[in-house]
Amino acid sequence: MKHQITYSREHALFLKKCRRHTVIVQLFRVGVLAALLGLWECVAAFGWADPFLTSSPSRICATVASLYREGTLFYHIGVTLAETIVGFLIAVALGTSIALALWWSESLRQVAEPYIVVLNALPKIALGPLIIIWFGTGSNAIVFMTVLVGLIVSVMHMLGAFVATDKNKLLLLRSMGANKIQILTKLVLPSSRAAFISMLKVNVGMAWIGSIMGEYIVSKAGLGYLIVYGGQVFKLDLVMSATCILCLLAAGMYFLVVLLEKKLVKSAER
């Protein structure tokens, strides 16, 4: 029963304006990037600064190409990506489960509160030496660091959402005779979907912080390793290349979460 909607001339004009605005914003976004890259290239090309210190887009491309030829490019990317994604998934799953347990039992929540506050405030990097001793120098240590950085944030984010469930809707369900499982599955979980998505978004950032920090402390491979190694041997091209690849990967991961959001929350509900 979809009608063909016809708009007034004024509205058509308004829509046209909106579209033009979108195009302009997009143009400027790309333009700013191009200008920055161009400027950066010029700085190096005309010797305004020492390209050894500033690197340049063309040198980054060359570095990435040589990593690719050596066959190590995708190896390093793969290592870091795997650590980040595994750590991210564990932090999200474990964090949400802990939040659920704390929602379920108010006493448990009260007992856990001071621990959560302290763990949240603790700079996780302080645990670096411990992690090396416990988990060795492989990927396990880095995944653990990633989980550590994301976990408490996930718990606090989800618990906040669960506890904030609308009181009147709770009353409504209880008046229907709902038990706790039903309240959880019919109301608390579905009404926390938006919070879950925003927790995922926050955690994308947390996971990259965790994995790169972990690789700084201890690693034999990965983008964080390349950055540290590049810094130590003064190969700034390598540092910049790894950093640029990181940017792209983090953006890609964030974009996947946005796709998930579109799938999970239909626009008609709003």
Place this chain on the structure above:
Amino acid sequence: MKREILRFDDVGLTYHTRRGETRAAEHLSFSVREGEFVAIIGPSGCGKTTLLSLAAGLLSPSEGKVENAGVSFGYMLQRDELFAWRTVEKNLFLPLEIKKMDTAEARKRVRSLAEKYGLADFLQNYPAQLSGGMRQRAALIRTLATDPDVLLLDEPFSALDYQTRLNVCRDVAGIIRREGKTALLITHDISEAISLADRVLVLSARPAKVVAAHEMDFGEENDPLIRREKKNFSGWFELLWKELNG
């Protein structure tokens, strides 16, 4: 005379919190007969919502007794509380799912209720796409879904603007009368109580107790808009106003 379906016998209720205790009801006695439409008015914060929770068995009284002859209740709140992530139809089925009555037969009954009361075209829409009046009607049909014996209505119109409110009020009252339900309506709006109810109970300030009870004398006239035009309407209004503020 029809049988009593709900009875409060000298009921008292105290809320305990860390900050102190609140006496929400005291020596509260009244009863509701089958098929009756009872309105309860009282100053805000006097314990009206508490009274409904007691009736539905969500709270047990500190003193006295609440007897409900094993009847089933349907609860309707101030706002519609439709779940935004469910379609209207899925919202209507919610009580069926909760009470494990989700059979094809029950679904058919709910759908026919929705059709009868003008929601048929909106079943696959989300609540956000409905008007305030439509949403409140959907909330009522959700309440009726499990075919409860008694409807407990907690200021169900007070979140609507005046114009919508008069219409929705008439609408909802009409449905309740046609379905032959017993109803206990809480309101702080005197004219709403007079225009809808068979009997009006007046509560005191907190702790709530019944200070007056009146049978409305509008004969068979149940249309709230017509009742509002009747001569005796303003008489009732003055009397109840005095009792509420006296």
